[in-house]
Structures are given as structure tokens and as C-alpha cells.
Amino acid sequence: MKKASGGGMPRIRIVGGHRLNGEISICGAKNAALPLMTAALLTDEPLTLRNLPRLADIATLSSLLTHHGVDIEVNGTGMANRGRVAYLHAAEIADTTAPYDLVRKMRASVLVLGPLLARCGVARVSQPGGCAIGTRPVDLHLKGLQQLGAEIELDGGYIEARAPNGLTGGHIVFPFVSVGATENLLMAASLARGETILVNAAREPEVQDLARCLVAMGAKIDGIGSDTITVQGVDRLNGAEHAVLPDRIETGTYAIAAAITGGELMLRGAELTHIESFADALRAAGVDILADDRGVRVSACNGRVTGVDAMTEPYPGFPTDLQAQFMALMTVADGAAMVTESIFENRFMHVPELARMGANVTLHGASALVRGVGSLTGAPVMATDLRASVSLVLAGLAASGETIVNRIYHLDRGYERVEEKLAACGAEIERVRD
Numbered sequence: 061m062k063k064a065s066g067g068g069m070p071r072i073r074i075v076g077g078h079r080l081n082g083e084i085s086i087c088g089a090k091n092a093a094l095p096l097m098t099a100a101l102l103t104d105e106p107l108t109l110r111n112l113p114r115l116a117d118i119a120t121l122s123s124l125l126t127h128h129g130v131d132i133e134v135n136g137t138g139m140a141n142r143g144r145v146a147y148l149h150a151a152e153i154a155d156t157t158a159p160y161d162l163v164r165k166m167r168a169s170v171l172v173l174g175p176l177l178a179r180c181g182v183a184r185v186s187q188p189g190g191c192a193i194g195t196r197p198v199d200l201h202l203k204g205l206q207q208l209g210a211e212i213e214l215d216g217g218y219i220e221a222r223a224p225n226g227l228t229g230g231h232i233v234f235p236f237v238s239v240g241a242t243e244n245l246l247m248a249a250s251l252a253r254g255e256t257i258l259v260n261a262a263r264e265p266e267v268q269d270l271a272r273c274l275v276a277m278g279a280k281i282d283g284i285g286s287d288t289i290t291v292q293g294v295d296r297l298n299g300a301e302h303a304v305l306p307d308r309i310e311t312g313t314y315a316i317a318a319a320i321t322g323g324e325l326m327l328r329g330a331e332l333t334h335i336e337s338f339a340d341a342l343r344a345a346g347v348d349i350l351a352d353d354r355g356v357r358v359s360a361c362n363g364r365v366t367g368v369d370a371m372t373e374p375y376p377g378f379p380t381d382l383q384a385q386f387m388a389l390m391t392v393a394d395g396a397a398m399v400t401e402s403i404f405e406n407r408f409m410h411v412p413e414l415a416r417m418g419a420n421v422t423l424h425g426a427s428a429l430v431r432g433v434g435s436l437t438g439a440p441v442m443a444t445d446l447r448a449s450v451s452l453v454l455a456g457l458a459a460s461g462e463t464i465v466n467r468i469y470h471l472d473r474g475y476e477r478v479e480e481k482l483a484a485c486g487a488e489i490e491r492v493r494d
């Protein structure tokens with residue numbers, strides 16, 4: 061194998077068994093950055109976003125926003141900040157259609173719907189399809205917008221939304237928690253006439269980050285971080301400057317990298333209060349995790365972790381986006397763990413791949429019974445979605461021998477330079493092409 065350079069599909073090659081030690085800088089959160097970027101559509105003034113992660117998903121959304129007429133300039137001074145500051149300026153909306161070719165690459169594209177409709181009174185957005193982790197409909201987004209007075213039709217695979225006289229405030233009770241629907245409605249309600257109340261709203265830190273940025277843009281929002289959010293609509297929003305919060309899922313992922321190798325990592329810039337229930341599960345497994353003034357320190361030098369049950373739930377519960385990584389850790393734990401997925405119906409695609417590395421996991425509907433094994437063995441494995449792929453990387457760090465992770469384009473959607481960050485802390489990992 062050669063280092064990544066010429067043709068061939070890139071893969072990640074790992075030789076496991078190295079204890080990690082060192083420091084990793086945590087990026088801005090992908091799942092906050094995406095909605096924040098779409099908020100630029102709400103105003104004709106520039107929105108400056110700092111601490112953006114350098115990821116494929118950010119580039120995909122930039123293409124879509126450019127198509128809508130947003131001028132985007134990316135820069136940032138110094139090595140650490142280069143490419144992390146974006147100036148987004150939607151002086152005029154050039155096109156209110158989000159076409160299939162751009163939306164199909166990334167479901168989060170549907171977040172342009174609320175802002176376009178609120179600002180232009182019309183939006184046509186390709187319906188996002190299903191994806192590897194489940195069917196993922198957008199019915200809550202659409203019902204909520206209808207409650208703000210939008211007329212919505214589905215035609216030829218497109219969501220056609222109209223509000224010729226503008227949106228009006230409404231009382232929206234979500235039947236269950238949806239991050240994306242809360243975000244779309246928050247943005248739409250900010251420019252609606254009158255008061256909107258969102259009940260059973262998502263409380264995720266990324267939703268809070270969006271709400272804070274909207275407030276900086278002149279929106280009137282109360283109840284940020286609670287499950288009832290009140291928005292008093294305003295006539296127009298202004299430009300603002302906002303720094304994206306640190307990525308709690310990247311933080312949790314590297315915390316597991318420390319835990320699964322019996323190592324110690326300082327996760328610089330991370331915020332422990334955003335991952336409390338995950339941190340509690342790690343502590344119960346025997347891992348030390350604590351905040352200090354530089355970020356979060358994780359230490360797993362006390363020997364093998366013990367099996368701990370976990371069930372994914374909306375924030376502040378255990379995040380679904382850390383379920384696959386936690387399961388990788390549990391495969392080598394002392395004892396058994398029941399890992400239950402309550403958010404997505406099909407988020408266990410990492411299970412057969414982990415089994416190929418020697419993991420002992422039995423699926424029962426939404427639960428996985430993981431019986432810890434003494435050690436994993438390296439194998440060629442296939443990534444199916446973003447978090448599943450990184451769970452295979454984590455398993456590879458602990459496994460004896462060589463693991464090759466294929467289809468790593470999933471990984472590049474959400475993790476910046478994952479192999480460089482891990483290699484700098486002692487992992488034997490590289491990107492190769494064959």
C-alpha cells in the first residue's frame with residue numbers, strides 16, 4: 061500500500077494496539093455550523109461565522125447557498141484559523157429552489173426551507189430521501205410551517221411552499237423531539253408576524269447555538285435551552301458575528317479513542333457540560349473524564365473498562381451520534397452492555413462490521429446486547445454512515461493487527477483530519493489508496 065496521493069479509493073489503514081497519549085483540538089460543531097450557515101438566508105446583511113470545521117458537509121452546503129445567491133468568502137488568519145471564518149452575504153436571493161442534485165448529497169439541506177420561505181414567501185426544496193440510518197421524514201418541518209400559515213404541496217419530489225402574505229405566528233406542539241424541525245421553525249418564526257410558541261422543542265446545544273446567533277441577528281427568542289421556546293417575530297434581521305460552539309460528538313469520539321486504547325487525551329476547547337450523560341456512562345465504565353480550563357481531560361489508565369448500558373435519547377440524554385462509538389468501546393469491556401437506540405430505527409449498521417473484527421453483539425429490535433470480548437482482531441471493514449465509520453476506526457485502534465476502513469467519504473463528511481489527529485497522539489493510522 062502507498063500513502064494517499066494518486067488514484068484509487070482512499071481508505072484508512074490502522075494497526076491497533078497503541079495507547080494514545082497527547083492533545084487533540086476539538087473543532088466547531090458540524091451540526092451547529094450547518095443550520096447557522098442557512099441562517100444567512102434570513103438577512104440582506106453579512107453574517108460572519110467563526111470556528112467553522114473544515115468538512116465536506118460544509119462545502120456541500122456552501123454550494124447550495126451559493127446557488128441561492130449567497131456570496132461566501134472563507135478565510136481566517138494563521139494556520140489554526142485558515143478556512144474557519146466564513147462571511148455569508150445574501151444581499152438578494154437569486155433562486156428559491158433547492159435542487160435535487162444538491163439536496164440529495166446532504167439531508168441538512170432541508171434547513172434552507174424555513175429561511176427561504178420566511179424571507180421570500182416562497183421556497184421549492186427537493187424532498188430529502190431516506191438514508192442509511194432510517195427513513196427520516198420531514199413531516200414535522202412541514203406541519204410546523206403550515207401552522208405558521210404556509211401552503212405546502214408535494215410535487216415531483218419537491219416540497220413547494222408558499223406564504224404570499226408572509227408567515228404568521230402559531231402555537232406548535234411537536235409530537236416528539238426533532239432537532240431539524242425545531243431549527244427550521246425557529247428561523248421561520250423569527251421573521252413571522254406575531255408570536256410563535258414551540259412546545260416540546262429540541263434542547264440540543266446546536267439548537268441553542270442557532271438561537272443565540274439569531275438573537276445576535278435581532279431575533280426575539282425566549283426559553284433558549286428549554287423545551288418551550290417563544291419567538292416574537294420581527295420585520296427584518298441584521299448581520300452578526302458568531303463563533304460556532306465546540307463539537308460535542310467529536311469530543312465524545314476522541315474520549316472513546318482514549319478509553320478504548322487505555323490512554324490519556326486532553327481534548328482542547330471541548331465543553332464537558334454538553335456531554336454530561338455520555339460522560340456519566342464513561343465514568344460508570346471506569347474512565348476518568350473531567351473538565352479543566354483548556355477543555356476536557358480523559359484518562360483510562362485503570363485497565364479494562366466495564367460493561368455499561370446506554371440508551372440514546374434527545375438532549376440532555378445520551379446522544380444517538382455517539383451510540384456507535386460507545387458500542388465499539390463496549391465490545392472490549394469486561395462484562396455485557398445493553399445499547400438501545402431510541403432515535404433512529406436503523407442505526408446499527410456498524411454491528412456486522414464490528415462482528416467481523418471479533419465483537420460479540422446480538423441485536424434485539426432497538427437494542428444491542430454487547431458481550432465484551434478480551435480483544436478484537438483487525439479486518440477489512442466497510443463504513444456505512446458517518447458515526448458508524450468512526451466506530452470502526454475506534455475498534456481498529458484497539459484491535460490487534462491491521463484494520464482497513466473502506467468508504468471513508470462518510471468519515472470526511474464529519475471529522476476533520478481524523479487520521480492526523482489520532483496519529484499525532486501515537487496511533488498507527490494513515491490514509492492510503494490502492
Ligand code: EPZ
Pocket residue numbers: 091092094167168194195196197198199200201202237238239240241266380381403404405446447474
Ligand atoms: C440531527 O438530525 C443531526 N443532524 C443528526 O446528526 C442527529 O443524529 C439527529 O439530529 C438527532 O440528534 C444535523 O444536525 C445536521 P431529528 P435531524 O429531526 O435534525 C424523526 C450526524 O451523524 N423525524 O432530531 O434530521 C427522524 O426520522 C447526524 O451528524 C420525523 O419523523 O434529526 C428521527 O427518527 C445524523 N419527522 C427523529 O425524528 C420529522 O419531520 C429525530 O430526528 C423530523 C424527524
